[in-house]
Amino acid sequence: MIRTVEEALALREAEIATKWALRGMTKSAAIDLGGRKIRVNSVHPGPIDTDMIAFRTLEQREERMKQVPMHRYGTPEEVAQLVAFLLSDESSYITGAEIAIDGASSA
DSSP states (O other): OOOOHHHHHHHHHHHHHHHHHHHHHHHHHHHHHGGGTOOOOEEEEOSBSSHHHHTSOHHHHHHHHHTSTTSSOBOHHHHHHHHHHHHSGGGTTOOSOEEEESTTTTO
């Protein structure tokens, strides 16, 4: 699928705006719901080895992996472990957090 530069930029702008909206909603909800002892956090996965990247060629996958400081893709299990931790009592004082699980891709 070939896009014009304008189409690609519009898609990227929409993605960025959506991510920032999620970050703002996370913080706002954490503030609003904290008094009711409801914790609100958001998980921001980077490249995770799922069907979402399986369609790429081996060369594309390897090139993307080079951009990840840890030089590997995350696993669905790693994301699940993070979510399980956030749901547990061990994270009872964590709220309003935006947690990237991306091998330092966003650092």
